[in-house]
Amino acid sequence: MSAVVDTHDHGHDHDDHGHGHHGPYSGLMRWVTTTNHKDIGTMYLWFAGFMFFVGGVMALLIRLELFHPGLQFLNPDFYNQLVTSHGLIMIFGAIMPAFVGFANWQIPMMIGAPDMAFARLNNWSFWLLPFAATLLIMAYFMPGGAPGTGWTLYSPLTVQQGIGMDFTIFAVHILGMSSILGSINIITTILNMRAPGMTMMRLPLFVWTWLITAYLLVAAMPVLAGAVTMTLTDRHFGTTFFNAAGGGDPVLYQHIFWFFGHPEVYIIALPAFGVISQVIPAFSRKPLFGYASMVYAVAAIAILSFIVWAHHMYTVGMPVTGQLFFMYATTLIAVPTGVKVFNWVATMWKGSLTFETPMLWACGFLFMFTLGGFTGLVLSLVPIDIQLHDTYYVVAHFHYVMVAGAMFGAFAGIYFWLPKWTGKMYNETLGQWHFWLTLIFFNMIFFVQHFLGMAGMPRRIPDYPLMFQTWNEISSLGALGFALTQFIFLYNLFTTLKSGAPAAQKQWEGADSLDWTHLPTPAPYHTFETPPVLK
Amino acid sequence: MNVAQHKLEVRRNNSRLFIRLALVAVGMFGFGYLLVPFYYQICAAWNVNALGQVDEKPVNTQVDTSRTITVEFDSNAHGQLPWRFKPLVNHIEVHPGQLTTVEYEVVNERPVAITAQAVASYGPQLAGEYFKKIECFCFTQQTLAPGETRRMPVTFVVDPKLPKDVNSIALSYTFFEVAGRGGKG
Numbered sequence: 004m005s006a007v008v009d010t011h012d013h014g015h016d017h018d019d020h021g022h023g024h025h026g027p028y029s030g031l032m033r034w035v036t037t038t039n040h041k042d043i044g045t046m047y048l049w050f051a052g053f054m055f056f057v058g059g060v061m062a063l064l065i066r067l068e069l070f071h072p073g074l075q076f077l078n079p080d081f082y083n084q085l086v087t088s089h090g091l092i093m094i095f096g097a098i099m100p101a102f103v104g105f106a107n108w109q110i111p112m113m114i115g116a117p118d119m120a121f122a123r124l125n126n127w128s129f130w131l132l133p134f135a136a137t138l139l140i141m142a143y144f145m146p147g148g149a150p151g152t153g154w155t156l157y158s159p160l161t162v163q164q165g166i167g168m169d170f171t172i173f174a175v176h177i178l179g180m181s182s183i184l185g186s187i188n189i190i191t192t193i194l195n196m197r198a199p200g201m202t203m204m205r206l207p208l209f210v211w212t213w214l215i216t217a218y219l220l221v222a223a224m225p226v227l228a229g230a231v232t233m234t235l236t237d238r239h240f241g242t243t244f245f246n247a248a249g250g251g252d253p254v255l256y257q258h259i260f261w262f263f264g265h266p267e268v269y270i271i272a273l274p275a276f277g278v279i280s281q282v283i284p285a286f287s288r289k290p291l292f293g294y295a296s297m298v299y300a301v302a303a304i305a306i307l308s309f310i311v312w313a314h315h316m317y318t319v320g321m322p323v324t325g326q327l328f329f330m331y332a333t334t335l336i337a338v339p340t341g342v343k344v345f346n347w348v349a350t351m352w353k354g355s356l357t358f359e360t361p362m363l364w365a366c367g368f369l370f371m372f373t374l375g376g377f378t379g380l381v382l383s384l385v386p387i388d389i390q391l392h393d394t395y396y397v398v399a400h401f402h403y404v405m406v407a408g409a410m411f412g413a414f415a416g417i418y419f420w421l422p423k424w425t426g427k428m429y430n431e432t433l434g435q436w437h438f439w440l441t442l443i444f445f446n447m448i449f450f451v452q453h454f455l456g457m458a459g460m461p462r463r464i465p466d467y468p469l470m471f472q473t474w475n476e477i478s479s480l481g482a483l484g485f486a487l488t489q490f491i492f493l494y495n496l497f498t499t500l501k502s503g504a505p506a507a508q509k510q511w512e513g514a515d516s517l518d519w520t521h522l523p524t525p526a527p528y529h530t531f532e533t534p535p536v537l538k
Numbered sequence: 539m540n541v542a543q544h545k546l547e548v549r550r551n552n553s554r555l556f557i558r559l560a561l562v563a564v565g566m567f568g569f570g571y572l573l574v575p576f577y578y579q580i581c582a583a584w585n586v587n588a589l590g591q592v593d594e595k596p597v598n599t600q601v602d603t604s605r606t607i608t609v610e611f612d613s614n615a616h617g618q619l620p621w622r623f624k625p626l627v628n629h630i631e632v633h634p635g636q637l638t639t640v641e642y643e644v645v646n647e648r649p650v651a652i653t654a655q656a657v658a659s660y661g662p663q664l665a666g667e668y669f670k671k672i673e674c675f676c677f678t679q680q681t682l683a684p685g686e687t688r689r690m691p692v693t694f695v696v697d698p699k700l701p702k703d704v705n706s707i708a709l710s711y712t713f714f715e716v717a718g719r720g721g722k723g
Contacts, residue, residue, distance in 0.1 A: 120552045187559040195551050225563045229570025244574060252577075259573050322584055 027528060035130075038122035039528060040107045041424070043129050047104030048417075050132055054096035055410075057140075059486055061089040066448075066482035068465050069475050082465035083151030084167075088139060090154025091171070094271065095178045096136050098405065101413045102274035103128075103185050106213045108424060110189060112518035112526060113207045115198025115535045120191035124184055131181040138174035142167035153463055155264065158245035158256040161234045168238065172231045179224045186217035186224075193217075198517075200537030204298070207516045208291060211298050212277030215305045216270050222309075223266035230259045254319050261312035269308045271405060273301060275372075275412025276343060279365050281516065282415050283347050286362035287354030288513035293346040300339035300346075307336045317388045326385045333383035337376070344373055359511075360434030364415035367442050368408060375403025378453070393463075396456025402449045414438070414492075421496075422510040423518055426525025427503025433495040440488040447481025601635040602698040609696070612710035613642060619654060619715045620647045621682070626689070634698040641689050642675065642711070646682035653681040654713040661708035668697035669707060679716055 027033045027042065034046060065085055068077045077085070107125065111118055119125045142149035147165020150156065156175075161168055193206070193214045206214075233244040234256070243249025245256045284291045291297065313321060313329040347369055358366070378400040382388050391397060414437075422428050451474040460471050467475065508524045518526065521535050609632055611625035622645040632638050646652055656676040660666035671677075675690035682688060696707070 121556065183563050187556055187563070190559060191552050191555045195548060195555060221559055221563050222566050225566035226570040226573075229567050233571075233574075255574065255577055258577055259570055262570075262573065320586070322586055324584075 036126070038118070038126050040111050040119045040122070040125065041526065041528065043119075043125050044104045044107030044109075045424075046129050047100045047107060047132075050129075050136075051097050051099075051101035051104060051413075054092050054100070054136060056489070058089050058092040058097055059489070061085045061092070063482055063486055065089065066479040069467070070479040071476070072467050072469055072472055074466055077465060079465050080148065080151055083153075083463065084143065084149040086463055087150050087153055087156075087171075088143075091139060091174075092136070093405070094154065094267070095175075096132070096139070098271050098409045098413070099182065100132060102213075102216075102271075102409075103182075105209075105274065105278065105413070105416050105420070106185075106189055108420065109518065110192055110210055110213060111196070112522060112530055113210050113516045114193065114196065114201050115517050115521075115531045115537070116192060116196035117529065117532045117534075119188050120196055121188045125188055128181045128185040128188065131177050131184075135174045135177035135181065138170045138177070142170040142174075145170060155257075155260055156231065156234065157260070158234060158237070158251075158253040159247065161256075162237055162246050169235065172235050175231045176228055179228045182220050182224050186220040189213055189217040190221070198531065198534035198537060204295065205537070208280035208294070208297055209274070209277035209516075212273045212280070212301055215301050216273045219266045219270050219273070219305055219308065223263045223270065226259060227263035227267075230256060230263065233259075254316070257316045257319060258313065261315045262309070264315060265312045266305070266308045268404070269304055271409045272372075273304070275368065275409045276301065278412045278416040278419070279347065279368055281514075282361045282365040282419050283350050283369075285419070285511045285513040285515075286357055286359065286365070287351045288356075289350055289354040290515075291346065292349035292352075293342075296342055297346055300342040303339040304336060307332065307339070311336065314383055314388070317385050318392050330383055330385050334380060337380055340376055344369065344376075359418075360429070360431060360438060361415045361419035361511075363435060363438040364411050364418065367438060368411040368415060371403055371407030371411065371442075371445070375400055375408060378403065391456055393461055394456035395452040395460045395462055398462050399449045399452035399456060402452075406449070407445060414441075419511070420518075421499065422506030423522075423524055423526055425500060425503065426506055427499050428506040428510065429499040429503060430495050433491055437488060437491045437495065440491070441485065444481045444485035444488055448478050448485060449481075451477050451481075599635065600698075601633050603633050605634055605702075606631050607634060607696050607700070607704070608706040609638075610706065610708045611640065611642075612708060614710070614712040615654075616712050616714045619652070619713055621645065621652070621654065621713055622647060623711070623713055632696060634696045634700055637672070637693065637695055639673075639691050639693045641691050643687065643689050644680070644682065644713070645687045646685060649684040651681060651683050653679050653716045655679045655716055656711045656713050659710050659712070661710070662704065665700065665704055665707040668700040668704075669709065670695045670697060676711060680713075 027037060027039065034042065037043060037046075064077065065082065068075065068082055107119065110116075139149075145165060145167040148167055150161065150164045150168045150171050152160040152164065152168075156171070193210055197206075233242065236242040237244055237246045237251065241249075243251035245251045245253050247253060280291055280297060311329055311333045313325060314333045317326055317329070356362075378396070382391060382397065382400055418429060418434055455471055455474050455478075458471065460467055506524050508522070509519045510524065511519070514520075517531075517535060522530055608629055610629040611627065613623045613625055615621045615623050624643055626641045626643060630638065630640060656674075658666075658671070658674070658676055660669060671692060671694045673691060673693040675692065680688070680690070692709075
């Protein structure tokens with residue numbers, strides 16, 4: 004990418020722009036009316052960060068109740084509501100918006116586009132989110148409270164809940180609409196707005212993973228919308244899709260839900276793969292090993308993700324043939340995932356490695372996500388899964404993938420791109436403390452949950468037998484430490500924004516995408532209004 | 539092509555792609571609903587989830603008086619277990635399908651409480667499949683106080699499906715001491 008010629012910054016007068024102002028409006032209206040991809044990306048990230056703390060407080064309350072056996076602080080109903088909201092908020096309110104934020108900031112800058120394809124739609128996609136989040140929270144103040152069904156919103160519980168359930172259904176509709184519109188925007192931007200010479204196989208891998216993620220979203224989110232719409236009509240309009248009293252079938256809900264739900268797992272994981280695929284080469288000072296195989300592996304994972312859904316429901320009484328099919332299909336996903344892990348390691352092999360904060364998060368991702376992948380393989384096997392189904396082993400497994408996978412990926416991305424976005428350098432020491440303490444406390448929370456699960460502790464229950472106490476105490480103390488550690492990040496973030504040292508144009512020696520090579524730091528409000536020419 | 543034309547062209551391409559992708563999204567919403575009849579067909583084809591179906595055909599549960607089976611009773615205490623254990627009758631004649639109760643007597647000869655578990659075995663071995671115990675002291679562990687004597691029942695039915703060539707069944711119980719339990723049954 005060194006053979007790229009910069010045609011930006013060759014002074015052009017203001018009349019070149021299709022609009023009269025050069026910078027943003029000032030004040031609040033800037034954020035309400037903005038169509039700038041950087042502003043919208045920033046809003047997505049702040050929103051995700053806020054929801055990360057809201058969902059985190061819920062997790063802390065859950066761990067507080069689980070610190071000792073018996074019921075000390077929460078009644079079981081409220082506990083169930085917290086478990087449900089924690090899941091929904093972390094998935095739809097924190098992780099997904101965080102990566103859409105990265106996409107908004109980075110995709111136009113990485114492909115040499117002036118903005119997203121549909122700038123106004125982009126604004127709307129974001130502003131749907133706060134309303135959806137408000138609905139989710141409002142459910143707590145309705146008679147009967149928020150739904151206590153678990154984030155999967157399984158029937159028949161969903162048919163029996165109070166009006167809070169309807170708030171949640173509408174929230175899911177709005178979240179889904181936001182995701183679908185955002186995805187269409189991302190696909191169109193990547194396919195139609197690339198700078199001349201930016202061929203598909205030259206796209207940075209982050210852009211590739213988001214392209215495929217966006218396709219997954221367009222295909223999977225509407226199915227979830229359908230499932231919750233069926234729930235809604237079962238509740239209020241006399242249909243009986245899932246209501247057994249009228250000949251419906253609750254297991255049908257599970258099949259439809261997980262047809263969305265498994266692709267959703269990769270919707271969360273793939274953008275993190277993309278961030279890691281940018282960070283590891285930059286700090287290894289080597290190009291990504293096996294670029295083409297990385298692209299094909301992501302595509303293979305995406306396709307396979309649509310034919311493995313029933314591994315979430317081995318215990319519903321499906322025929323053995325079905326169990327075998329889904330077991331083999333699921334274990335097959337280990338192959339492209341293994342290709343990716345191999346390529347990341349091979350990228351580091353004989354590289355000139357340094358371990359600044361983004362690289363630490365990437366390495367943490369590599370270790371911990373792979374561990375979560377292995378426990379996933381364990382769970383993919385029918386005879387073992389029947390033992391471990393709905394135990395804390397499953398909870399441990401998916402937190403290794405969601406937290407140590409997606410969230411570590413998001414932190415890697417934040418530390419990696421913050422200098423480019425703000426022009427200011429974060430405090431490296433605090434960043435490293437944030438990483439190491441998060442890593443330690445993360446394992447303190449979740450590693451012990453493998454033991455609890457194998458010993459038979461069921462998930463989603465606020466009480467447990469005495470023999471599980473020690474591991475639960477360790478896990479709860481870990482959660483407290485994890486939460487406190489995140490304030491190191493907040494402190495570092497705010498002091499960086501206020502008084503960080505200036506960052507260089509190419510802050511990371513090995514970074515080679517257009518944003519680092521072609522744009523000044525901080526990235527100007529408008530970039531690539533004239534596309535760069537790539538040879 | 540000048541810049542304005544190019545911009546228009548990009549905008550047109552974008553709108554076209556938007557419409558296509560939106561159609562995919564709408565189509566997938568419909569696909570969710572299509573899954574409903576799809577799953578009903580799958581379940582019908584594979585015969586799963588057939589809730590209305592009776593699990594087993596009705597069978598004749600009448601006593602088959604055309605056959606008489608001799609049931610012989612045997613009893614053992616395993617190893618050093620100091621229990622005297624014997625059936626009150628040595629053998630009995632029954633018709634298949636006939637509900638029958640017999641009693642065993644067990645005496646703990648030690649001045650300490652002991653817990654033991656009885657395990658049944660059959661001769662011929664295949665008869666076990668047709669020998670249905672409804673009540674049995676072997677269903678639970680038994681704890682005997684020092685010197686206690688206890689009578690314990692076995693209620694059983696011989697399944698009329700017992701193969702024709704089997705005319706006699708030996709039922710043998712062996713008591714195994716449950717080590718370490720002492721009298722704390």
